[in-house]
Amino acid sequence: MPGDVRSFGRIVCVDEPSPDLLHPLLASRWSPTVFDPSKQVSPAEVESLLEAARWAPSAGNSQPWAFIVTRRGEPDHDRLVRHLAASSGAWAPSAGVLIGNLSHRLVEDTDWEYSEFASYDLGQAVAHMNFQAQALGLFVRQFRAFDREAITAEFDVPQHWEVTTMSAIGHVPAHASNPRTSNVPEKQRIRRPPASLQWPHTAATDAR
Numbered sequence: 001m002p003g004d005v006r007s008f009g010r011i012v013c014v015d016e017p018s019p020d021l022l023h024p025l026l027a028s029r030w031s032p033t034v035f036d037p038s039k040q041v042s043p044a045e046v047e048s049l050l051e052a053a054r055w056a057p058s059a060g061n062s063q064p065w066a067f068i069v070t071r072r073g074e075p076d077h078d079r080l081v082r083h084l085a086a087s088s089g090a091w092a093p094s095a096g097v098l099i100g101n102l103s104h105r106l107v108e109d110t111d112w113e114y115s116e117f118a119s120y121d122l123g124q125a126v127a128h129m130n131f132q133a134q135a136l137g138l139f140v141r142q143f144r145a146f147d148r149e150a151i152t153a154e155f156d157v158p159q160h161w162e163v164t165t166m167s168a169i170g171h172v173p174a175h176a177s178n179p180r181t182s183n184v185p186e187k188q189r190i191r192r193p194p195a196s197l198q199w200p201h202t203a204a205t206d207a208r
């Protein structure tokens, strides 16, 4: 329902991504909390996901990212699942692939910043991976609900790297094939109105 505006303490839009304005890959992207535990993600698909991240742009071509990549059924998958929070532990283990997204924060053996854009660049690499996943018919939910220190220790991540986020990537079952039939809370799909993205804000935004 484009343009249907409700208030949740601020002006928000309860609508759909516009297929008239967006590429189908962008319009159809959403983050499921239900994955199909009967479906695998193949090694070739994983290779394709990593290739998408590899070719993402980054500040000064610094490429400040690395990924702990685990497929369901592999020993390393269990080592990641062990450190999920209760919330993500309810759905992330069912995804065909679980990935730890690491950013290079500091220069080795110093407290100097490796790149002031490390998080920004990692996010962009993960975004590229997300859209490659979409192109392969897979879905992605990124999340922070895990024990960062425990995964850092489990995988001997050096202190100048950070396990910033994780991604659960896989197929969704037919009954949960879109956000409305899935169990994603409506609140998680609400977007700010288009005018609020432009600076300076318009009158509509100032009414907040």
Ligand SMILES: Cc1cc2nc3c(=O)[nH]c(=O)nc-3n(C[C@H](O)[C@H](O)[C@H](O)COP(=O)(O)O)c2cc1C
Residues within 6 Å of the ligand: 029, 030, 031, 032, 087, 088, 141, 142, 143, 144, 145, 165, 187, 188, 189
């Ligand atoms: C950096 C980051 C951290 C997130 N952390 C969590 C999380 O811990 N748990 C969760 O269920 N979803 C998490 N999400 C998913 C967001 O809630 C979701 O992307 C947002 O509600 C928008 O929904 P959409 O992706 O379907 O458009 C995270 C997303 C990002 C990008």
